[in-house]
Amino acid sequence: MTTSAAPQQQPSATSATQDFIPLLDSLGPVRWSPLIVGEDQSQKFTQIIDSLRRPPSPDGTSKRLASGSSYWGVESTMAWMQACNDPYYPVMREGIDSFRSRYATLARALSDTPYHYFSLGPGTGEKDNAVLRHLARIRPAYAVRYVPVDISSEMLRQGLKAALKDMRIPVRDTLPLQLDFSTVTNLTGLRQVADQLAADTPVLYSLLGNTLANFDNDATLLTNMASILLRPQDRFLLEVAVADRIDQAAADTAAAEYRNSVGFYNFVTSAIMHYTDLQIVPESVEFHGEVEDGKALNLRIVYRNETGQTLRPLLPNRTTFDFPHNDTICLLTTRKYLPSSLDKLIADAGLRILQSREVLHPGEDVTGERLETGQKLLLLARSPNGARSPGQSQVTGLNPFRRD
Numbered sequence: 001m002t003t004s005a006a007p008q009q010q011p012s013a014t015s016a017t018q019d020f021i022p023l024l025d026s027l028g029p030v031r032w033s034p035l036i037v038g039e040d041q042s043q044k045f046t047q048i049i050d051s052l053r054r055p056p057s058p059d060g061t062s063k064r065l066a067s068g069s070s071y072w073g074v075e076s077t078m079a080w081m082q083a084c085n086d087p088y089y090p091v092m093r094e095g096i097d098s099f100r101s102r103y104a105t106l107a108r109a110l111s112d113t114p115y116h117y118f119s120l121g122p123g124t125g126e127k128d129n130a131v132l133r134h135l136a137r138i139r140p141a142y143a144v145r146y147v148p149v150d151i152s153s154e155m156l157r158q159g160l161k162a163a164l165k166d167m168r169i170p171v172r173d174t175l176p177l178q179l180d181f182s183t184v185t186n187l188t189g190l191r192q193v194a195d196q197l198a199a200d201t202p203v204l205y206s207l208l209g210n211t212l213a214n215f216d217n218d219a220t221l222l223t224n225m226a227s228i229l230l231r232p233q234d235r236f237l238l239e240v241a242v243a244d245r246i247d248q249a250a251a252d253t254a255a256a257e258y259r260n261s262v263g264f265y266n267f268v269t270s271a272i273m274h275y276t277d278l279q280i281v282p283e284s285v286e287f288h289g290e291v292e293d294g295k296a297l298n299l300r301i302v303y304r305n306e307t308g309q310t311l312r313p314l315l316p317n318r319t320t321f322d323f324p325h326n327d328t329i330c331l332l333t334t335r336k337y338l339p340s341s342l343d344k345l346i347a348d349a350g351l352r353i354l355q356s357r358e359v360l361h362p363g364e365d366v367t368g369e370r371l372e373t374g375q376k377l378l379l380l381a382r383s384p385n386g387a388r389s390p391g392q393s394q395v396t397g398l399n400p401f402r403r404d
């Protein structure tokens with residue numbers, strides 16, 4: 001007896017979509033949230049382990065936690081959320097509270113074009129709520145797609161609640177992506193997502209809350225974002241911390257601002273406590289303020305081994321690393337930019353400023369001299385001439401997450 005094999009029926013894309021969309025539509029956005037994981041977590045572990053195995057240095061320039069790893073796990077996410085509510089770390093809280101009105105000034109420059117919104121590092125999600133509300137008002141019947149991108153899946157989950165609060169954006173129009181946006185490969189992947197989701201519709205990208213300042217190689221990161229992500233019709237919302245003076249007294253003052261906050265201390269030590277079994281002693285967490293090339297006040301938060309002996313902390317893969325006396329681990333880097341140097345950073349990255357709003361608060365530095373610090377929010381577009389910085393021709397292969 002012969003049997004003829006019946007042609008196998010292939011599941012069509014349409015039927016999968018037909019199943020998937022009603023499922024998403026039936027989910028409540030707070031209890032259920034979709035998540036696309038674009039990051040191989042095991043590689044991140046290897047990077048963290050490698051960076052803690054670096055040679056000793058007394059000034060926080062060798063062993064380190066890269067920017068993304070400071071926010072990665074559940075503990076770090078919760079510590080970040082608490083730091084944002086610490087009255088002794090007012091920079092973050094004030095930045096979140098005043099965002100809506102600062103953004104409103106810039107939003108006029110977005111005219112009445114509909115945008116999709118890609119938020120790079122949404123954090124608590126409150127700022128994204130302000131942006132989404134505005135974008136949804138531009139064209140009420142228009143479906144804004146919201147794509148928050150973060151290294152921390154827990155941050156995406158927590159941030160989504162605040163971002164979508166009192167909004168009528170269905171789950172199917174939100175696509176949280178767990179991804180490290182500091183690598184060229186991931187930015188290229190993100191651009192593909194934007195091309196698929198947005199087609200010709202303009203995309204508004206944002207990098208808010210001084211996130212740029214956490215990257216050692218901030219100029220390369222901005223250049224990569226501008227050249228890989230931005231099409232002529234897209235816009236980029238950038239928010240950074242600024243200071244009107246760049247000198248050692250101003251740097252020491254900025255360092256003192258972070259030192260006073262228990263919430264910030266808990267956040268900045270959470271990752272090292274998660275990845276190692278080091279017994280963290282508060283007195284060994286140091287806040288160093290420096291002047292960086294006349295461009296910014298650079299703050300380096302380091303953990304120093306002051307025990308008088310070589311420690312051998314345990315790593316997640318059950319191996320140890322040598323942490324000799326007086327060696328340091330850099331826990332976080334941040335900056336306050338001089339506004340004129342910021343303009344150069346932006347131009348060198350191939351971006352032009354469409355609108356900006358700077359808010360400076362008068363104060364005093366540690367010597368009693370006048371010092372103004374605050375935030376600058378900028379709406380940027382790709383400049384027709386492209387990037388001016390030397391990094392542009394070498395975009396492939398550069399990875400600001402690594403410090404090599």
Ligand SMILES: C[S@@+](CC[C@H](N)C(=O)[O-])C[C@H]1O[C@@H](n2cnc3c(N)ncnc32)[C@H](O)[C@@H]1O
Nearest residue numbers: 068071121122123150151180181182208209211
């Ligand atoms: C300083 S917080 C800013 C949060 C928010 N944008 C705000 O203004 O309140 C930095 C955010 O970027 C995320 N982040 C940091 N480095 C990242 C990386 N390399 N890739 C993806 N997300 C990253 C953090 O998890 C966090 O949500």
